[in-house]
Amino acid sequence: MSGRRLMLVLSIAILMAITRFTHGQVTLSGDPSKIPPNPHKRNTPTEGTISMGTPDLSDEDSMAIHMPKYLSCDAxxxxxMRFSDSFTKEIEKFPSIKSRKRELSEDRVDDILEDICNDEWTQYGIKEVDGENRLSGPGFETSDIPGVMQGGGKWPFRFKQFCNVIIGDIGEDVIYETFRKSEAQGLEKLMCFSEIEGSPSFCSSTPKSGKKHKAKKDAKDSKKKLKKRSKRDEL
Structure with missing residues (x-):
């Protein structure tokens, strides 16, 4: 096989395969054919772009201990999604619960939710998708989009903290009852698209991406520096 033909075959194989490798806390993954629209931009058709660079992180992305607000919808x-998956797996073990003759015990529900919040969250992080920073991880819509994901660092703690905040705001019993009534779609609507005790939902409006927020902040900082320099020159 000639060198040119070999390179062509390898290129096609790379494009068709879902590749995934991890180096430290940076993960490259994805299938170019599986680029979903950004859920924050509903009714706005867009063509996805592929970025193989690392995410451009703002100070909030890098330093804050809490989940950045613009990523709270993804989080x-x-x-x-993880709550629903765990409930489904547990219910499948018991035919009587699956047939709705019985329910999971309150203690078991609490354990399931607590286990998820206390997970290591090492497979979740941030990456650039369609020009914006998004969260990514196994099973989520951004996981198969080609790009470099940055995890580790403060991200595991942010997920744990955010998870516990949601449970504290809604309650374990309401989370489970909602899942049983309307399954994954209904649970996501309750948790992420509904007001809770008068507070706006996490997915109520289009958040500003970290990149745009960073650019705006950098411009503001530049203006401050110019203003200070002008005052020094006057003196």
Whole structure:
């Protein structure tokens, strides 16, 4: 096989395969054919772009101990997905619960939710998708999009903290009852798209991406520096 033909075959194989490798806390993954629209931009058709660079992180992304506000919708939907998956797996073990003759005990529900919140969250992090920073991890819509994901650091604690905040605001019993009534879709709607005690939902409006927020902050800082320099020149 000639060198040119070999390179062509390898290129096609790379494009068609879902590749995934991890180096430290940076993960490259994805299938170019599976680029979903950004859920924050509903009714706004867009063509996805592929970025193989690392996410451009703002100070909040890098330093804050809490989940950045503009990523709270993704975080909520990831946690909702994990709650639903764990409930489904547990219910499948018991035919009587699956047939709705019985329910999971309160203690078991509490344990399931607590186990998720206390997870290591090492497979979740941030990466650039369609020009914006998004959260990514196994099973979530951004996981198969090609790109470099940055995890570790403060991200595990942020997920744990955010998960516990959701449980504290809604309550374990309401989370479970909602899942039983309307399954994964209904649970996501309750947790992420509904007001809770008068507070706006996590997915109520289009958040500003970290990149745009960082650019705006940098411009503001530059203006401050110019203003200070002008005052010094006057003196």
């Amino acid at each position: 909520c939907r990831i946690i909702s």
